[in-house]
Amino acid sequence: MIWETVRLSLLSVRRNVLRSFLTLLGIVIGVAAVIAMLTIGSGTTEKVKADISKLGSNLLVVRPGRPAGPGGPGGLDQATRPLGSKELAALVAHLSGARAISPASQKQVRVIFSTESLTSGVTGTDSAYLDARDWKLVSGRPFSDSENRSGTGVCLIGETVRQQFFGAGDPEGEIIRVNRTSCKIIGLLEPKGYTGFGQDQDNVVLMPLAAYQRRIAGNRDIDSIYVAADDRTPTTELLPRVEDILRDARRIPPDREDDFSIRDMTQIADAMASATTTMTGMLGAVAGVSLLVGGIGIMNIMLVSVTERTREIGIRLAIGAHEKHILIQFLVEATVLSLLGGLIGILIGLTLAGLASLTLAIPFAPSPAVILLAVGFSALIGMVFGFFPALRGARLDPIDALRHE
Amino acid sequence: MSGSRLITFDKVWKSYGQGEATVHALAGVDLAIRSGEFVAIMGPSGSGKSTAMNIIGCLDTPTAGTYSFMGIDAGRLDRNRRAMLRNLYVGFVFQGYNLLPRTTAVENVELPLIYRGVAARERHDLAMKALAEVGLVGREHHTPAELSGGQQQRVAIARAIVTRPTLLVADEPTGNLDTARTHEIMELLTRLNTELGLTIAMVTHEADVAFYAGRTIRFLDGHVASDAVNLEVV
Structure with a gap:
């Protein structure tokens, strides 16, 4: 029926x-x-x-300036002290549970090769940066310790930069001009694509921090410090340790608030x-x-x-x-x-x-x-x-x- | 006129409205129809003949009095029981044919069998047989729009007889047809009456149509005005 x-x-x-x-x-x-x-x-x-996981997994990012919060803008305000090698050294010396600790300072800079030019995100950092951000090299090698220390004019480039200057060719050993200084390409970074906000993550040039500070930024500041947690340590556990070490290194009295912010990328992702x-x-x-x-x-x-x-x-x-x-x-x-x-x-x-x-x-x-x-x-x-x-x-x-x- | 009593009206009243405005469509009608009879029911509009037909076909119930169909007090049954009674024992033929549009002849004829729960195959066979009985072989898969008025009325008759009913209620079955078609349909009904022994109650306006029946009942103002056997004369 x-x-x-x-x-x-x-x-x-x-x-x-x-x-x-x-x-x-x-x-x-x-x-x-x-x-x-x-x-x-x-x-x-x-x-x-x-x-967000492309930014690196289990990653903490330290920046100068009060944390963003309700009641006022975060980030850089007048009284902000920049981060420097002192804080980095303190973290490297005292922090446990971290897989990689790496400084990074970044600026949009004109990069020139032959007659081509490109405005690229130039980052001064060290060899731990690749580990901290889960980034691999397609070819070449990372910065050596001596290059890191002395600030030699060497660099790693992203896929977009390679395509702009060399097409499909091998960029290794070529010399590009970054701002007014020249630097030798020693490796090619694995492509990461665009972020959800339309930012090209492959339009980058990495160089040793010392070289960046001296030749491009003209100061000894560090814009941010990346701290990657190891497999056994959740970022929520790592974060207070980082905070303690930095408060100590920056001699912040107990009654004062942090003058830096630590962002937990895992939490942001969630x-x-x-x-x-x-x-x-x-x-x-x-x-x-x-x-x-x-x-x-x-x-x-x-x-x-x-x-x-x-x-x-x-x-x-x-x-x-x-x-x-x-x-x-x-x-x-x-x-x-x-x-x-x-x-x-x-x-x-x-x-x-x-x-x-x-x-x-x-x-x-x-x-x-x-x-x-x-x-x-x-x-x-x-x-x-x-x-x-x-x-x-x-x-x-x-x-x-x-x-x- | 030798059959048993199929239909009995015992002081049947049918009233509409209340108080001063009450209208009596039937005012105490007594009536009997035996099985195997072919009865024509005539009368001007408003005489109560349609109301009487609806009660005979178990579509309607009396306000007062008793309507007995096959010995059952049909006037006291509820909607669904009367539906069952109609499905089992009554076939309907209407003036306007009342076939389902955009539905083939054979599907139209199958319809009452669906409500009986007959299986598809058997339903189809019975419907084809009924269509053959009314002379519509070859038109089984036409929709009403593809059939003439006479043919549509034949489909309607096939639908009415496919269940092998005891009673056929025909409400002006030839009202929409020309003389030749009227003659054909009436011949068909007469044949069903004599060959199958089907009891037929038919409302009509036309005296020559009524003459096909064996008996004519005339209604007037809610009463039976005359009830006579049709004489076999030209």
Whole structure:
């Protein structure tokens, strides 16, 4: 009986193609929106997580200036003392649980090779930097200790810089000019791609900190210190140790606040991931509203359908249909309609999400749970919004229904 | 007129409205139809003939009095029980054919069998047989829009007889047809009456249509005005 009714309702869907299509449209759009939003959203979350892990895993970043917080801007204010070799030395000497500790100072500088030029992020650092940031060399070697100490004019370049100057060629041994000083390329960095904020992480030149300070920055300051935790030490444990050592090194009295900030990249990653998850949920909820509107569309069309087919209902009742037969017929019809809409919506939603993941360069992350939920929800909408019209049809008086024009 | 009593009206009243505005469509009608009869029911509009037909077809119930169908007190049954009664024992033919649009002839004829729970294959066979009985071989897969009025009424008759009912209720079955088609349909009904022993109650306006029946009941103002056997004369 149920299969018979499903078959009949499919026939009725086919007999009224245009009307069925218009009814479906609401559900199709609703489900497509929900699926697309949630799929794109979870792709974005994955992308954000991946981006932040590119900065280095289990990484603490120390910067001068009060930490950003509620009530005032963080970062550099007037009284800020820069970081220097004193702090770096203190960390290297006293900090346990760190895999790598590395200073970094950075500036956008014009880099020239032959007749080509490029504005690049030039970073002065040491050989521990690669370890701290999980960065590998495609070819060449890192700075030697003596190069680090003496500030020799050697550098490692990123993929973007190589392509600009050498195309696919081997850059090793070539001399590039950075600002007014020349430096010899000794290695090529592994490509990292763009960050989620559109920053090219491969447009970089790394040189020994001493060389950078002397030839480019003109001071002995260190912009930031990267501290990578080893495998046994969570960053949350490492962070207070770093804070203690730095307070000591900078002789900050106990009643004064830190004049430096330590950012935990793991926490930032988690925070950003949870922010995108929240965003995804919100977008999904908004899309869900459109699904509700789609459901009201189903109810509307089913009411029209019941009115339009009053005679049909009359005939069916006259030749022996029970109330429940009519009720089931219209209920199944509404459910089949919205389920059909749901399935089409899923296809469209996934297609949209696929296109978006191509254009936005985020992972395509369809979730079976979300898809199942969408199917179940669209069927439920059909049943809920189809019930009232169906009941109205089933309660008709056969004599009146037959007389209906 | 030798069959047992199929239909009995015992002081049947049907009233609409309340108080001063009460209208009595039927005012204490007594009536009996035996099985195997072919009865024409006539009368001006508002005479109560349609109300009587609805009660006979178990679509409606009397306000007062007793309507007994096959010995069952059909006037006291609830909606679903009357639906069951109609499905098992009554076939309907209407003036406007009342076929499902965009549905083939054979699907239309199958409809009452669906509500009986007959399996698809058997349903199809029975429907094809019923269509053959009304002379529609070759038109089984046409939709109503592709059939003439006479053919549509034949589909409707096939739908009414596919369940092998005891009673056929026909409400002006030829009202929308021309003379030739009217003649054909009436011949068909007469044949069903004589060959299958189907009891037929038919409402009509036209005296020559009524003449196909063996008996004519005239309604006037909610009463039976006359009830007579049709004489076999030209």
